[in-house]
Amino acid sequence: MSVTVYVPADTTARALGADRVADALRQAAAERGLDLTLIRNGSRGLFWLEPLVEVATPEGRVAYGPVTPEAVPALVEAGLFDGGQDHDLALGLTEDIPYLKNQQRLTFSRIGITDPLSLDDYTGLRGFEGLRKALTLDGQGIIDEVKASGLRGRGGAAFPTAIKWQTVHDEPPGQKYIVCNADEGDSGTFADRLVMECDPYMLIEGMTIAGLAVGATQGYIYLRSEYPLAQKIFNEALARAYQAGYLGEDILGSGKHFDLEVRLGAGAYICGEETSLLDSLEGKRGQVRAKPPLPAIQGLFGRPTVVNNVLSLAAVPFILDQGGQAYADYGLGRSRGTLAIQLAGNVKRGGLVELAFGTTLRALMEDFGGGTLSGRPLKAVQVGGPLGAYLPESQWDSPMDYEAFAAFGGVVGHGGVVMFDDSVDMGEQARFAMEFCTVESCGKCTPCRIGSVRGVEVIDRIRAGENQDANLELLSELCDTMVDGSLCAMGGMTPFPVQSVLKHFPDDLTRSRGGSPC
């Protein structure tokens, strides 16, 4: 008897013991003389169920999770290898798990289904169809398709991708570059990592299409050093893509040329800012550049450069394959397509939720997330990374779209949603926002470099009960100065979480440490 079992091999599954689960399954199969095919797939992104083991059955793949190595013998006893469901960890058909079923996965349609490194798996699920389509178009034709999709930069700035591409396309011929920003430094985000670990060819395909669109022959992926597994998997995918003719001097026999290389960052959060990233790629300190000139005109090594986030580039294969309109059919207002929301922090069911723009934060946190992990009431949620505001309950009913969030000073950013229960001390969170900026500021402009240091000091004085009214006013002014006077989003947005605490959770800030002032 032969059986096919899937055990995810992404960072989260492995961080929760997936490798040992795989070993236990191999051992159990050997003891029973079973012919086991064990595939290390990517993660489905249902992280609270990891390690999520799947077994192929005639009805489809059935799931079990979260599986520990210790649970394997009992699961096998209960008929796991036959897809038996008589066990507490049995979840039925994977595709029927509501968390997954209720999503609209366009970009993440393949994750967890395929072996990330299998080219056959990738092409079997429409992989490289977008590239084949792009090879039949000229650069302008590709850009027009992306324009029709309404795709906006998924890194956080939400700038229309097609306009950026058009600018680089319209620059005189010569060396141009595609740079992929894979410096996913925001806490609460892991979607870029999932792309690179679970569906790496999609990013290769998206970047190649971008290169064809603007006339660039060289691409770089700037990957953070905190993602060692993504680096390993992606480099292997690159080697295989080269070997199969999807990259190099003659892409699929078209005579078109595109080369791709991974460059590793070195633990600097600021290098997620595009100009700082370019300086880092050039081999310098990762300091922010003043704009203009825009990177699209003078970018890497002074040449016209497209800098796009992983998720923007990963959306492109679908858009070329299915047409821009098919993508634009999702979403609302000026936010078209889908958003990869990442539920993180104190959440019962954390993971990746890809949905059309427009769902409310409350629906995400309650219907998908299931509330807090601790079971305590939710108190605050930080959306959009360490530079995003902390949102109180009154703001949880706004639809997740760029304009609706901007209207109340919120940031969608890279789609990270970090939940906190009522045990959180928001004063401490405000302090951390400033402290993070002292550690990660590139140092180029004063409001950020010095402002953040002063911010920590003032918050400490407020929290110590020292001259609170005057210090609160000072903190408020300092925040305004940083917002108005900083060169980039690091200093310019660090005050957002602080201001949100001042506005919505002032008691946490003014309560003296060690007890109430009353």
Added chain:
Amino acid sequence: MYKHNNQGGQALSTALSPAQQAIQDEVDALKHKPGAMLPILHAIQDRFGYIPDEAVPIIAETLRHTRAEVHGIISFYHHFRTRPAGRHVVQICRAEACQAVGGRQLEQHAKSALGVDYHGTTLDRQFTLEPVYCLGNCACGPSIRVGDEIHGRVDPARFDALVDDLSATVVEVK
């Protein structure tokens, strides 16, 4: 200043020590790349575990930078270290998603369990403790990284068990 530079030049023109030669080899293997600095620094750190002082003049000379520039680049990035680390580098995630599930308590516990602060190395040189801002395991924190392995849902008990395992491994290796 000039005298200092001359001395540097003379040092380079004389025979290189084996360590210097190894550094020179790493630099030469990558120097043709556009923006070769970071790949070179990574290669040296991967080989030696840190970036030795003697690497600075070699990199500067080869890439036609000043030593001050090279030093400025190394010191800018948190990832690069200029002194050897302990046998295991343990990174604790300090970011918000981990804070929301007990990350701060884990930080305190790790410091007291190992008896060092951040950037410190235990006296037996087995562990170096580092902060890290996000390992991308934000739905299953608190997270730590040991070498290239990420661990999720690390509470103080799990941390102690991991440290015990690593210490035990060391004994076996000896």
